[in-house]
Amino acid sequence: MLHHLRNVLTADEIARLRQIAEQANFVPGQITNPHSRIKDNLQLPQNDPGSEEAGKLVRAAIFRNQTIRDIVVPKQVARPTLCLYKPGMTYGYHVDEALFPSTPPMRSDVSCTVFISDPDDYQGGELEVESGAGVVSFKCGAGDAVVYPSTTVHRVAPVTEGRRIVAITWFQSMVRDQRQRDVLLQLQQVANILHAAGDPQGGRTITEAIRTNLLRMWAEL
Numbered sequence: 001m002l003h004h005l006r007n008v009l010t011a012d013e014i015a016r017l018r019q020i021a022e023q024a025n026f027v028p029g030q031i032t033n034p035h036s037r038i039k040d041n042l043q044l045p046q047n048d049p050g051s052e053e054a055g056k057l058v059r060a061a062i063f064r065n066q067t068i069r070d071i072v073v074p075k076q077v078a079r080p081t082l083c084l085y086k087p088g089m090t091y092g093y094h095v096d097e098a099l100f101p102s103t104p105p106m107r108s109d110v111s112c113t114v115f116i117s118d119p120d121d122y123q124g125g126e127l128e129v130e131s132g133a134g135v136v137s138f139k140c141g142a143g144d145a146v147v148y149p150s151t152t153v154h155r156v157a158p159v160t161e162g163r164r165i166v167a168i169t170w171f172q173s174m175v176r177d178q179r180q181r182d183v184l185l186q187l188q189q190v191a192n193i194l195h196a197a198g199d200p201q202g203g204r205t206i207t208e209a210i211r212t213n214l215l216r217m218w219a220e221l
Contacts (some may be wrong), residue, residue, distance in 0.1 A: 001047070001117055001148075001149075001177075001182055001185070002070075002129055002131060002136055002138060002146065002152075003016075003071055003146065003147040003148070004068075004144065004145075004146055005065065005068060005141075005144060005145045005146075005147065005199050006069055006139060006140075006141065006144050007143050007144065008061050008062065008065050008068070008114060008143055008144060008145040009058070009061050009114065009116075009142070009143035009193055009211070010061075010143070011128050011143070012138075013057055013058075013061055013143070014116060014142050014143050016053075016057065017054055017058070017082070017116050017165075017167070018110055018117075018165065019170075020044075020053060020054050020118060021044075021051060021065045021082055021084065021116070021165050022147075023042050023049050023061055023121075024048055024051075025045075025048060026042035026043060026044055026082075026084050027042065027043065027044075027045050028041075028042060029042060029043045029083065030114040031089075033042070033076060034049065035098075035195065036092070036094075036152045038090075038091060038092030038094060038155075039091050039092070039094075040088075040090055040091065041083050041084065041085050041089050041090075041091055041162075042083065042084040042085070042086070042089070043081050043082065043084070043092055044081060044083075044084075046079065046081075047060040049187060050064065050082075050086070051180045052176040053083070054080065054082050054167065055079040055080045055081070055139070058080035058114055058167045058169065059077060059079070059080055059169070060168070061092075061114075062080075062112065062114075062145070062172070065083055065145075068112075068145070068147060070146055070174075070188045071181070071183055072109075072110045072147065072171045072173055072175070072181070073173050073174045073175045073181060073184065073186055073215070073219070074171045074172070074173060075171075075172045075173060075174040075221075076102075076104075076106045076108065076171070076172040077169055077170070077171050077172075078100055078108075078169050078170045078171075079103060079166070079169070080114070080118075080167045080168065080169040081090065081140065081167065081168055082165065082166075082167050083165070083167070083168055084164070085122070085125055085156065085159040085163070085164040085165075086159065087107070087159055087160060087162070088158065088162045089120050089158070089159050089160050090154050090157060090158040090159070091155055091156040093130075093153050093154065093155040094153070094154070094155065095109050095151065095152070095154075096111050096148070096150045096170060097152055105173040106170075107172045107176075108149055108171070108172065108189040109148040109149070109170075109172055109173040109176060109178075110147060110148070110149060110150055110170065110173060111147070111148055111149070111150045111152075111154075111168070111169075111170050111171075112145055112146070112147050112148075112168065112169050112170070112171065113127055113138075113146045113166050113167075113168050114142045114143075114144075114145045114166060114167040114168075114169075115141065115142055115143065115144050115145070115146075115166055115168060116142055116143075116166070116195040117142060117162075117165045117166070117191060118139060118141065118142045118167040119139045119140065119141060119142075121162045121164070122161060122162030122163055122164045123159065123160045123161040123162060124141065124157050124158050124159045124160040124161070125156060125158075125159040126138060126139045126156070126157045127139070127146055127154065127156060128146050128154060128155050128156075128157055129146075129152050129153075129154040130152060130153040131152070137157075145219070149159035150170060151178070167194065168172055168194075171211070174215075174219040174220055174221065175218045175219055175220070176220060178219070180214070182212060184211055184215060184218075185205055185213065187208075187211040187214070188210045188211060190207050191211070193207050193209055194207065194217075
């Protein structure tokens with residue numbers, strides 16, 4: 001499932017990330033994928049002075065967002081990376097790497113793009129994700145995030161004007177199967193609806209019990 005989440009970052013966090021990006025020494029994105037013929041962007045290397053701060057800031061924002069936690073059921077997350085697209089840059093259709101040589105190694109189950117630039121700051125540069133209904137295009141407001149299965153084919157359309165700044169990261173989920181994660185999310189959504197309605201019949205308790213027991217069956221620790 002594809003999810004557009006609004007206001008994952010605060011205004012202060014957006015301002016700080018933009019400041020880091022302005023002061024950063026971006027390098028060609030091929031540094032992490034040297035054999036790619038479709039990746040043409042810039043990214044902040046992990047040894048850049050601002051990389052650790054930016055990564056911690058985005059990670060903290062992601063993990064305080066309950067909806068993202070419900071969608072992903074996260075076990076591990078890669079350090080978020082700032083990426084910059086200038087005019088003419090793009091990232092062609094691809095599927096994200098399955099395994100990351102981190103410590104410990106991790107599998108990518110869910111991908112996440114956090115938008116830092118305002119959509120009016122650049123032309124083109126849409127995140128385009130293939131789905132059963134066709135290609136879904138995202139050009140979101142600053143601070144918004146798009147969460148999507150790492151198995152999906154997607155691309156960043158060519159930027160024709162301006163500068164597109166985003167943060168990207170990947171999750172390994174405790175629930176490997178996307179269909180199972182979807183069921184858990186739907187049960188949580190039902191529980192949230194029942195809670196908002198006052199839940200006079202106790203249906204929320206039953207729904208949460210089902211979700212908890214399915215999580216007990218499906219989770220990999």
